[in-house]
Amino acid sequence: MSWIFLLIAGFGEVAGVxxxxxxxxxxxxxxxxxxxGGFTISFIFLALAMESIPMSTAYAIWTGIGTAGSxxxxxxxxxxxxxxxxxxxxxxxxxxxVGLKLTS
Known part of the structure; x- marks a missing residue:
């Protein structure tokens, strides 16, 4: 579920941008x-994802989704x-x- 939260956070980041x-x-x-609204959704779901995904991995993937999506x-x-x-x-x-996901 945390990975779904992270995807939602990434799409919220794109919406905020x-x-x-x-x-x-x-x-x-x-x-x-x-x-x-976009950034609020993004930060809430990022925080939820970071409850079980390491901070460094979650942040890198979140910014990657935001960068690529934007x-x-x-x-x-x-x-x-x-x-x-x-x-x-x-x-x-x-x-x-994807590499970070595979190694975490």
Whole structure:
């Protein structure tokens, strides 16, 4: 169950980062709600996951999901660069997260 909590925390991180982008584009209660809601979910579920997953592993995977997810959302939704090198480095981040899962 802790790994599911960690995935939810990672997706909450992505939602929070999307909220930052939304606030930068248009400031209103809805965009601030998106930002705070995403990060609140993220931190709550990260704390739950860390009850049984080592802190170093949980934090590394959480930031990896946030980094890769935010980059992919930027490419798909916001038209950011889809250069092959960006995709290569995203795959490296994800493979490192999988490696941490396999060793913990």
């Amino acid at each position: 999307m909220g930052i982008n939304k606030v930068n584009r248009k400031m209103n209660f809805l965009t601030f709600g998106w930002l705070f 980059t992919l959302i930027g490419m798909i939704v916001y038209g950011e660069s889809r250069d092959w090198r960006r995709l290569l480095f995203i795959s490296m981040v994800l493979s490192a997260a």
